[in-house]
Amino acid sequence: MPNHRHIVDQPFEVHKIYKRSLIHDQYGGNRQGGIAASARFPYIFIFSGKSGHQHGYKDQWENRDVFSYTGEGQQSDMQFIKGNLALRDHMKGGKRIFLFTEAPLRSHVMFETEVELREFDFFIAPDRDGTDRTAIKFFFQRVGKQLEYPKDLSAASYAAEYDAALDWNKPNETERKGLVTSRVGQGAYRKSILYRWxxxxxxxxxxxxxxxxxxxxxxxxxxxxxxxxxxxxxxxxxxxxxxxxxxxxxxxxxxxxxxxxxxxxxxxxxxxxxxxxxxxxxxxxxxxxxxxxxxxxxxx
Known part of the structure; x- marks a missing residue:
């Protein structure tokens, strides 16, 4: 059966444009970042725009029901902390995710849809200093949609291994990069192509x-x-x-x-x-x- 949870009590109207500051006035959450978790409501807002493309933040609809979103962190490898952790664990924490995209009018955003995490994986992208680093790509599906193809849980299964690798000391940098590169080579790009087709x-x-x-x-x-x-x-x-x-x-x-x-x-x-x-x-x-x-x- 399709998942119809959250369809009722929808606080936003699809394709309606909102002033971002008013969203935060009502619901809270970080006013600057791309991921804003509310402390007052079980909501997480994600904002997608063009400003971060030079740092590998290229978010997009892979198909009509799956949206890929790059995690937060402008320098060094992305880790599952703060907003990235909130997104990864949102179902366990009972949080709803609302996706907004950049609107033509400055400081305004358009509500796309409510989404839920399907899976995530990794890819190589430059940080703000132009240094290659490992970035996280989340794949979200529209809430209420039943997709024909199965989830791939392999990325989730090695999330702990990845987190541990990032905590290794500098003498193990080569080993750490070897682990990350081997995973990344089979990661987010392949998933994007799978969803696209x-x-x-x-x-x-x-x-x-x-x-x-x-x-x-x-x-x-x-x-x-x-x-x-x-x-x-x-x-x-x-x-x-x-x-x-x-x-x-x-x-x-x-x-x-x-x-x-x-x-x-x-x-x-x-x-x-x-x-x-x-x-x-x-x-x-x-x-x-x-x-x-x-x-x-x-x-x-």
């Missing part, structure tokens, strides 16, 4: 999550830091299509129709499960610029 291969609709590959359209080793984290530079593929796409043996037109390279055409590509009639129906406008670059490298 709703846990299905972009070509076939195959939906076994552990098999699907979050492939960069412009490869990691050729991409800028921004491109590496850009969900538009990702496509979710089953292994056979990923292998061919990664080697520039297939690509896609802007319409989504598959393109077969000359070397592939000279083989019996049907033995690979390729028909030549495949089509991707869900490319975003942001995907198309990356696809143009990919097609230029198609093998001839």
């Amino acid at each position: 709703e846990f299905r291969c972009a070509v076939t609709g195959y939906n076994k999550k552990d098999i699907l590959i979050a492939s960069h359209i412009v490869p990691w080793n050729e991409a800028s830091n921004d491109q590496r984290l850009d969900v538009n530079n990702g496509i979710l593929l089953s292994p056979n299509y990923d292998a061919l796409f990664d080697r520039h043996l297939i690509s896609f037109e802007d319409s989504g129709k598959i393109i077969l390279s000359e070397p592939l055409l000279r083989t019996n590509y049907e033995e690979l499960g390729i028909t030549g009639s495949e089509r991707v129906k869900a490319f975003s406008k942001g995907n198309l610029d990356y696809l143009c670059l990919h097609r230029h490298k198609l093998q001839v």
Whole structure:
């Protein structure tokens, strides 16, 4: 059954614009930060805007029901303290989370929806000094929505291990970074791509999550830091299509129709499960610029 808790007694109107200071006057919470937990009400407010993008704070709707939100902390590795801890443990603490986004009018915000934590993971982003650090990405779903795809609890299962790693002394810096980097490499970006494509291969609709590959359209080793984290530079593929796409043996037109390279055409590509009639129906406008670059490298 869908989760309908909190639908009644809704203190905010969806898509209505509010003056942020008035929200705090009534409910309390930090007036400056992106995460504001009320001491007077069981509420946590999260405010998403463009001002923190240079520090990796790129929040977005991954699909119509899942919003990704970067944790707080402008310097050094983010930790599960203060607002980040409140978000992670909000269900255990009985707190409701209300999502607001930046409005055109200065000092005003628009109420998006009430959300609840689905999962979290980690990624590498610059801090305010430009130094790479580990950041936390929360994935929230709209309250009342029943999503078809399962939660991935792996990140939660190693949260304690991550916290312990951050407390290691400086002589263990290399070990600490090794742990964090190994986790981050399989972390938030993959989850963003999974949600963006709703846990299905972009070509076939195959939906076994552990098999699907979050492939960069412009490869990691050729991409800028921004491109590496850009969900538009990702496509979710089953292994056979990923292998061919990664080697520039297939690509896609802007319409989504598959393109077969000359070397592939000279083989019996049907033995690979390729028909030549495949089509991707869900490319975003942001995907198309990356696809143009990919097609230029198609093998001839």
